[in-house]
Amino acid sequence: MGGGSLEASDKIKVIKGIGDKTEKVFHKLGIETVQDLLEHYPRGYEEFERPVPISSLTEGITASIEAGIAMTPKLKKVRNLQIVNVQVKDSSASMYLTWFNMPFLQKSLRSGYHYIFRGKVVRKNGVLVMEQPGIYQKESYYKLLRILQPVYPLTEGLTNNMVTKAVKQILSELSFAKDYIPKSITREYGLMDRTKAIREVHFPKDRDSMMNARQRLVFDEFFLYILALRKLKEKRTQQHSEYRMQECEECDQLIRQFPYQLTNAQLRVWQEVKHDLQGDFVMNRLIQGDVGSGKTVLAILALLMAAKNGYQACMMVPTEVLAKQHYKSLTEMLVSFGIRTCLLVGSMTAKEKRETYETIKSHSVDLIIGTHALIQEKVEYDNLALVITDEQHRFGVKQREALMNKGGHPHVLVMSATPIPRTLAIILYGDLDISIVDELPAKRLPIKNCVVDTNYRPNAYRFIDKQVAEGRQAYVICPMVEESDEIEAENVMEYTDRLRETLATQVVVEYLHGKMKPKEKNDVMERFANGEIHVLVSTTVVEVGVNVPNATVMMVENAERFGLAQLHQLRGRVGRGEFQSYCIFVCGSSSRDAWERLEILNKSNDGFFIAGEDLKLRGPGDIFGIRQSGEMEFKLGDIFQDASILKAAADAVKKLSDREVDKIFEADPGLENKILHKGTGTL
Numbered sequence: 001m002g003g004g005s006l007e008a009s010d011k012i013k014v015i016k017g018i019g020d021k022t023e024k025v026f027h028k029l030g031i032e033t034v035q036d037l038l039e040h041y042p043r044g045y046e047e048f049e050r051p052v053p054i055s056s057l058t059e060g061i062t063a064s065i066e067a068g069i070a071m072t073p074k075l076k077k078v079r080n081l082q083i084v085n086v087q088v089k090d091s092s093a094s095m096y097l098t099w100f101n102m103p104f105l106q107k108s109l110r111s112g113y114h115y116i117f118r119g120k121v122v123r124k125n126g127v128l129v130m131e132q133p134g135i136y137q138k139e140s141y142y143k144l145l146r147i148l149q150p151v152y153p154l155t156e157g158l159t160n161n162m163v164t165k166a167v168k169q170i171l172s173e174l175s176f177a178k179d180y181i182p183k184s185i186t187r188e189y190g191l192m193d194r195t196k197a198i199r200e201v202h203f204p205k206d207r208d209s210m211m212n213a214r215q216r217l218v219f220d221e222f223f224l225y226i227l228a229l230r231k232l233k234e235k236r237t238q239q240h241s242e243y244r245m246q247e248c249e250e251c252d253q254l255i256r257q258f259p260y261q262l263t264n265a266q267l268r269v270w271q272e273v274k275h276d277l278q279g280d281f282v283m284n285r286l287i288q289g290d291v292g293s294g295k296t297v298l299a300i301l302a303l304l305m306a307a308k309n310g311y312q313a314c315m316m317v318p319t320e321v322l323a324k325q326h327y328k329s330l331t332e333m334l335v336s337f338g339i340r341t342c343l344l345v346g347s348m349t350a351k352e353k354r355e356t357y358e359t360i361k362s363h364s365v366d367l368i369i370g371t372h373a374l375i376q377e378k379v380e381y382d383n384l385a386l387v388i389t390d391e392q393h394r395f396g397v398k399q400r401e402a403l404m405n406k407g408g409h410p411h412v413l414v415m416s417a418t419p420i421p422r423t424l425a426i427i428l429y430g431d432l433d434i435s436i437v438d439e440l441p442a443k444r445l446p447i448k449n450c451v452v453d454t455n456y457r458p459n460a461y462r463f464i465d466k467q468v469a470e471g472r473q474a475y476v477i478c479p480m481v482e483e484s485d486e487i488e489a490e491n492v493m494e495y496t497d498r499l500r501e502t503l504a505t506q507v508v509v510e511y512l513h514g515k516m517k518p519k520e521k522n523d524v525m526e527r528f529a530n531g532e533i534h535v536l537v538s539t540t541v542v543e544v545g546v547n548v549p550n551a552t553v554m555m556v557e558n559a560e561r562f563g564l565a566q567l568h569q570l571r572g573r574v575g576r577g578e579f580q581s582y583c584i585f586v587c588g589s590s591s592r593d594a595w596e597r598l599e600i601l602n603k604s605n606d607g608f609f610i611a612g613e614d615l616k617l618r619g620p621g622d623i624f625g626i627r628q629s630g631e632m633e634f635k636l637g638d639i640f641q642d643a644s645i646l647k648a649a650a651d652a653v654k655k656l657s658d659r660e661v662d663k664i665f666e667a668d669p670g671l672e673n674k675i676l677h678k679g680t681g682t683l
């Protein structure tokens with residue numbers, strides 16, 4: 001590729017400008033080697049525009065200004081945050097610029113000097129400021145005009161410039177890039193050369209070239225994934241079941257005891273699961289169903305059946321909050337059947353864990369609910385017959401495999417709320433049988449939605465007050481902040497303070513964010529579930545699976561920054577009980593596209609419909625639209641938008657002979673492990 005002094009497997013420390021400290025920051029993003037950095041693809045591109053007068057700036061836009069520093073910058077500390085503020089001026093007006101956690105700027109930005117600043121214009125305390133702008137010398141900025149600039153995913157302590165520089169060096173000095181795909185396939189599918197594609201995706205010549213490069217790399221990603229899936233499938237073709245179960249009277253009893261009638265879809269899927277558990281072969285089944293369609297009930301029935309047959313069974317969920325929630329409801333529901341349950345999560349003390357391991361090993365419990373703590377080496381199960389993974393996308397394939405290996409060949413049930421069309425699901429889930437819960441409980445009132453601008457906030461708050469007075473509860477979701485968890489946490493806390501001042505005095509408002517300790521999170525969530533907290537201000541940590549049927553309002557700030565699938569998941573947190581529920585999407589942007597996108601949610605509560613419409617709206621040109629969060633995270637590929645590439649890759653894999661597949665893995669012995677370990681998909 002270039003001079004050849006770098007190897008793909010080199011640690012990133014060999015790159016100029018990356019010392020111990022920066023290396024650690026890269027590690028936070030999972031980047032350890034030159035190869036990892038090369039695969040740290042831009043999340044989008046920016047085209048720099050000519051600077052505009054400060055007086056022409058409006059809220060929400062990203063723009064550049066050419067301005068002089070009007071005073072010595074000020075540095076202040078707010079909680080954990082170091083904030084640099086400076087006033088700048090051009091001939092039209094003056095404004096403030098703000099940087100977070102870059103204290104050194106206080107010294108380097110000297111009064112009287114001129115720069116070009118480029119960043120997002122936001123409104124803070126009623127005035128327009130630019131947050132976290134890039135700083136450029138005039139000459140170098142003008143050189144960048146109209147060239148597509150990569151925008152990389154970042155983390156605290158890492159700037160776009162640092163990543164850009166490092167990637168540039170790699171591209172000029174790396175000796176080779178591996179091409180896993182046989183020539184016959186690249187030719188047949190018209191794929192760009194891989195080395196060129198990597199170069200172009202980072203620093204594209206133009207838009208067309210970037211699109212072709214991206215297409216090639218997405219193809220690779222899907223291709224390798226499906227290939228690894230094929231290998232895995234070979235390893236566990238139709239296993240004979242070691243855990244054939246008997247009919248279970250208690251399951252019918254439980255169904256009769258539910259305070260509601262199961263829907264026909266639930267009954268049908270339960271029959272399918274039951275049939276598997278009683279059959280000759282090991283179950284490998286995916287249950288797919290929209291948010292709130294009642295999948296958990298099916299999991300509970302399967303767990304009960306396993307326990308009543310004398311086996312152990314476990315359920316692994318992505319967060320401790322969720323584990324606690326399931327543990328509590330399962331215990332309540334099943335105790336009268338003599339079922340013993342226990343919880344196993346990372347935040348338990350060493351002593352508690354030891355005791356729990358002992359109870360599991362001695363089969364003093366039947367059902368174990370937990371997070372990835374369930375697959376720690378020290379856990380020994382006794383006759384583990386069933387493994388349920390809920391919202392499985394947060395786990396890598398490797399972790400799930402580890403859990404399966406703890407029983408002989410336990411039955412596996414995977415739960416998913418992502419509305420993937422059947423044709424794609426068959427490709428992506430490889431050898432899983434698929435059951436679909438395609439019906440919502442009958443008595444549910446459809447959620448009432450509205451998309452509003454920020455001026456609507458006072459009305460929304462009054463509405464929340466009213467709902468709380470009627471005994472209901474509400475969620476308010478603050479926008480995500482990609483660059484820093486700290487700023488995100490800060491936003492949540494600030495918002496909470498404001499709400500406490502605005503809402504009626506008796507309304508209890510609490511917050512939840514990713515930086516809190518698991519115990520604190522659990523505590524807040526428990527108090528919310530018990531109704532002690534009325535309004536929960538949160539980041540998207542509540543997105544997955546949380547079930548508080550008394551909550552009837554979901555208000556999402558800066559809804560335009562989320563993917564539609566994610567908004568649909570968030571909305572799924574309300575409308576889970578008998579009460580009329582409401583979703584308020586607050587759009588902080590005046591762009592027509594943003595409103596149109598949110599209108600889709602306004603129109604429909606159906607996950608499949610939303611995924612389809614979102615796709616139509618984004619269109620093929622919009623290659624780095626807001627990523628669908630959640631299931632099936634690939635580095636570049638988006639299973640919805642790149643569905644045709646996915647199908648092509650599946651088609652290509654099908655054409656390979658076993659020998660050809662083996663050859664690809666033999667050429668790079670770590671490859672299979674790497675694909676599975678990264679867990680970019682699921683099995």
Ligand SMILES: Nc1ncnc2c1ncn2[C@@H]1O[C@H](COP(=O)(O)OP(=O)(O)OP(=O)(O)O)[C@@H](O)[C@H]1O
Pocket residue numbers: 260261262263266289290291292293294295296297416417441442544545546547549572576577
């Ligand atoms: N047939 C039914 N009729 C009425 N309510 C039901 C029915 N099945 C489940 N529920 C209730 O609906 C709510 C949502 O069910 P559940 O938690 O099983 O959904 P889910 O499909 O797992 O949702 P998510 O994907 O959002 O986690 C729960 O409060 C549950 O008790």
